Amino acid sequence: MMTLPPEPVCAMALTRVKGLSFAAALQVYQAAGSATALFAARGDLRAFLPDVHPRVAAAMRQSDDALLRAEAEWELCQREGIGVSCLNDEAYPARLRNCPDAPLVLFHKGASCLSERHVVAVVGTRHVTEQGKDTVRRLCAELAETVPDVVVVSGLAYGVDIQAHRGALAEGLRTVAVLAHGFDRIYPAVHRTTAVEMLTRGGLVTEYMTGTVPDKGNFVRRNRIVAGLVDACVVVESASKGGALITARLAGEYDRDVFAFPGRVTDPYSEGCNRLIASNQAQLLTCGGALAEAMGWTVKKEKGKPVQRELFAELTEEEAALCRLLNGTDGVQLNMLAVRSGIPVQQVSNIMFDLEMRGIVRMIPGSIYRLV
Structure with a gap:
């Protein structure tokens, strides 16, 4: 009988099986209970899961290449100190696990801080204005004073994202970036120094294996991870369309609290924020203290009487x-x-x-x- 590789390898392989969509992979994974169980039964998957679609069963029978690719990635992760968490692992971030489209596998580098009590996403346009930069700096400073254990999550992109990471680091906060590619590169490359600093003050997370290029679709898909990892999502600046609005929408769908900083009606990069507030998709935010108060993160001096x-x-x-x-x-x-x-x-x-x-x-x- 063939010895199967460990669960992380099987989970990685499942994401690489040709002809198997992400939704189909997630569904069959949940039905089986583990990726290892799936690969153990791949020779006759319908005997193990009678309701599985014939196309899924056929794809699993042709999964040798996916397993080989996953085994190579697993060896690389062990050499490079890259953590691998599967959806059914205890180490997998609990907030994200509860999302219906959570990734099967997360790769991570740096300090593990995604299960902390207070986690907030700070997102916005790549064309951040000077006012937007100042808003991010003030937000991080006020959160550091009010909620010093808060973790700031963003996407390491140009604009608001990198300002959020750097603002958090400057205030001694931990910060995590969700990448749209594998760990064999940093995009954009000019943010590498910040990314390296984050490894000791937060970390980097991705669902993608090495060799994955940072194409447009990956940036859209990674937004669900940003939204799923946090308790609250803050939009600093956004035009009428953009990735930050996608993240805000997903956060709302995941039952996270969404906040937005308002701007002048004539400012193009305030249009998205103003619309979120006007449509009640986001709460109006003016400062970090207001965010902490709205989330109940401020420490009260007097405790209520315990219920019997x-x-x-x-x-x-x-x-x-x-x-x-x-x-x-x-x-x-x-x-x-x-x-x-x-x-x-x-x-x-x-x-x-x-x-x-x-x-x-x-x-x-x-x-x-x-x-x-």
Whole structure:
């Protein structure tokens, strides 16, 4: 019997199988429970998964090249100190795992900080103005003062992205870049120095193997990772169209809080932000302190009176678990409840809605829940 390679290799190979779309790969992976199980049964996949589409089964039978490519990548990762996390790994970022289109594999370099309590995306136009640069600097400075453990996520691109990374580093914050290519290059190359500095003060993340070029489609796809890794997404400047607006839309779909800095109606790179605010797709933001307050990240001096444990006896097991996480706190953000409880974020949202209707919890701005 052939010895199968480890799960990371099989997961990488699954993303490279010819004729298998990302959606199909994710669906069959979830049905099987692991990539290793899929490759173990690839000779007769329909015997293992009777409902699998014949085309998927046929593609898996022709997956030798994908496995060879994945084994070579795995060896490179081990040599170069590149971390590999699969969707079912404990080390995989919990916020991202709860997204319906989370990548099967994440490659990462640097310090692991994507499971911290406070994570925010700062995104915007590549044609950042001087006012936009100043806004990013002030935002990072105010977050450093108010929420010093916050992690700033962006995409290492020109404009707002690189300003966000550099602003975070200047204020002693950790920052993570989501790349649209493999780790055999940095794009744009002029940002390499910043990227290297980030390895000790955050890190770099990508879903792409080495040899992947930074084409336009990859930049669009990586936006879902930026949105999925965070609790909140802040748009600093954006024209009427652009990648930042895609990230903001995805963040809203993932039930993240979205904020935007307003600008003059005559400024072309404020048009997107103003539209997000006017259409209620984003909350108006003026400073880092307001973001921290809206998200419930500011530390309160006076704690509320703890709710008696007897209350929890009337609840289901999952309801009681979430209430225990809230007990004795000033409130916990929705995504953090999902992270700490291990319950999918959409299910947590439904449970909290029911509890709110029963008068047990209440929601405050920022999707923060408190016991009544």
